[in-house]
Amino acid sequence: MTDGEWPAEWQPMIDAVGQDFGGGIVYVAADDVEKALVRRYLEPLEFDCPLHYDEEVARQYGYRGIVAPYSGMSTWIADAKWKPGTVAFTSAERGALPPNAGLGRYPMPGDPEPPRLPRPPTEYSFVTETEVDYVRAVIVGDRLSQTGCRLLSCIPKETRVGRGAFVTTEVEIHNQRGELVARMRQQLYCYNPHQKAAQ
Amino acid sequence: MPDWVQRYWEDVREGDELPTLEFPITIARLVIAAAANRDFWPLHHSSEFARASGAADMYANNIFLQGMWERSVREYIGLAGVLKKLGPFRMRGFNVVGETVVVKGVVRRTWQSEGENFVELELRSENSRGVLTVAPGPVIATLPSRASAPFRP
DSSP: OOTTTGGGGGHHHHHTTTOBOSTTOOEEOSSOOOHHHHHHHHTTTTOOOGGGTOHHHHHHTTOSSOBOOGGGHHHHTOOOSOOTTOOOOOOOOTTOOOTTSSSSOOOOTTOOOOOOOOOOOOSEEEEEEEEEEEOSOOBTTOOOEEEEEEEEEEEEEEOSSEEEEEEEEEEEEEOTTSOEEEEEEEEEEEEEEHHHHTO | OOOOOOOOGGGOOTTOEEEEEEEEOOHHHHHHHHHHHOOOOGGGTOHHHHHHTTOSSOBOOHHHHHHHHHHHHHHHHOTTOEEEEEEEEEBOSOOBTTOEEEEEEEEEEEEEETTEEEEEEEEEEEOTTSOEEEEEEEEEEEOOOTTSOOOOO
16 A cells, blocks of 8 residues: 555545444443542542542532542443453463453453444554533442444544544443433544554 | 632633643552553553554553643632533643643633523643643633522532
């Protein structure tokens, strides 16, 4: 493939913009939003806000209980790193990763498969942009679920780190009451580093 | 530590600046952040992996960076303020270990709609050298009004 041809690999994704790739699947978070998880979330931020650790204060301000920080939406909805009946750590190779090292889904046999995004393989990705509409607060004790995966845009681009595309999707997050908590749009840069891209 | 004196919507003026916050980024802090936000993707705790990906070193993930903005906003809007929208929160550069993330903010506009009192804040993150790492982006929140019923408590 010549230098000018690589963006064509992303054309099927561009053609799919507007489609929902959620497959109607409801992903339920691995855990309830727990007080300890919220407390630990505050630590690296040195975030001294009593709404996030003092139930009495949170109730005084009209909340059902301790409020989880809004910025942690991806954490409150996170899947497990290991599940019973599976093996996640299969190699002693120094850099080996479990199936869900980041904040994706942990694959289980028999899980419904969502439609695959028609994207070329890439070695790396990172979040480049996030936009969240906060509809209601997440409260300690809530169990969140995520639905949908609407492809909003796909923009091939060569950057300082490699060749790939900026891919934006939107999901909805609900609590255990079925109430909409947030709509989250996230853009990932999915790419192959320059050395690999040139091969 | 913030004093949590409540700010009212009437107190806010366009152009008001939020207090600057600084977050020195160390390996320990990145690891504590990963343990807290559950993102163990090695870009955020492995120099080796991060460098192979094209970054200069391991760097803070977007949840950690969003949290820095949330702390800045919360300390400005107080306990009675309510976050309504973040973003676009656009990362323009890596916030790598050994740098200090500096979060700054300014009030861009205020308005009232359907009984709520809105403020739009524009936040930005820079590294120790003053290089923009998270683009100026909006956060929308509501504040209590002196003219309406007092907030609880």
